[in-house]
Amino acid sequence: MKIAVLSDIHGNISALQAVLEDIAQQGVDCTVNLGDILSGPLHPVETADLLMSLDLPTVRGNHERQLLTHPVESMGASDRFTYERLGKEHLDWIRSLPLDMQLGGDILLVHGSPGNDLQYLMETVDETGLRPASADEITSRLDGVNQSIIFCGHTHIPRSVRLPDGRRVINPGSVGLQAYDDSHPVPHVVQTGSPQARYAIVERQGADWSVDLRKVPYDYQTAADLARRNGRPDWAVALQTGTLSELG
Structure with a gap:
């Protein structure tokens, strides 16, 4: 089995299209989506329309939950921008998405940690900032999970x-x-340090899985310009550089 794993698209349809083009060349058996799909100052409607047409196995992220449950007046800027543009059919689609999903009995899809879409599974935040979680920390957060491979975003x-x-x-x-x-x-900052779109190709090889963490170039400058026009200079910097360093 060969699986393409997507997460945290955040309405960036240019990045999504570039990733889908790359996936089309990889000979995968299926593509899955781990949530945080639309929220952001870019193209939520177009992204929703494309993904609804593809009908990928998809779980709901914290931003999907927030779009469905938070009053508009208390939403953050990314969720409010998105909510004000989505139609009923988009919200109904989001509402239909599960919080987690199993594939073939041995694969678990979650957004954050099992049962908690805001908890980081593979990182830990403390007073010093963000750091990779230890194996013990990850194991504790997977208490009760029996699957042998877990995809998270x-x-x-x-x-x-x-x-x-x-x-x-x-x-x-x-x-x-x-x-x-x-x-x-x-408070903490997360940054990968480069602007390319990210996704993974995961393939079963005997008793184990190979993992290819891929970077895909796309027109991030146009996406950054749109974010800036929509009042989000923080997003513009992040899209251009993969960091928030220019914000000081």
Whole structure:
């Protein structure tokens, strides 16, 4: 089995189209999507329309939950921009997405951690900032999970870890946004350091899985210009550089 794994598209349809073109050359058996699909100052409607037509196995991210449950007046800028542009058919599609999904009994798809779409599975945030989670921390967050391979997103950081018990956990990185800051659970910055779109190709090879964490070039400058026109200079910097360093 050969699987393309997408996550955290955030309405960046140019990045998504570039990734889909790359996937078409890889001979995959299926493509899955780990959520945080639309929110951001780019192309939420066009992204939703494309993904609805593709009907990929897809789980809901925290931004999908927020679009469905938060009052508009209390939404963050990315969610509000998106919510104000989506139609009923888009919201109905989001509402239909599960919080997690199993493939073939041995593969689990989640956005953050199982049962918690805001918890980082493969990273830990403390007073010093963001760091890779230890194997013990990841194992604790997977308590009760029996699948041998777990796909997660949310942090936008590509990473593959084989746990001591043999399970493999994979974050494909973000298709659409390579840097952001967040205040949960404490203020921190996440950045990959380059603007290319990210995704993963995962292939079963005997008893194990090979993992190809891929970078795909796309027209990030046009996406950055749109973000800036839509009042998001933070997104513009992140899209152009994969960092937030220019914001100071």
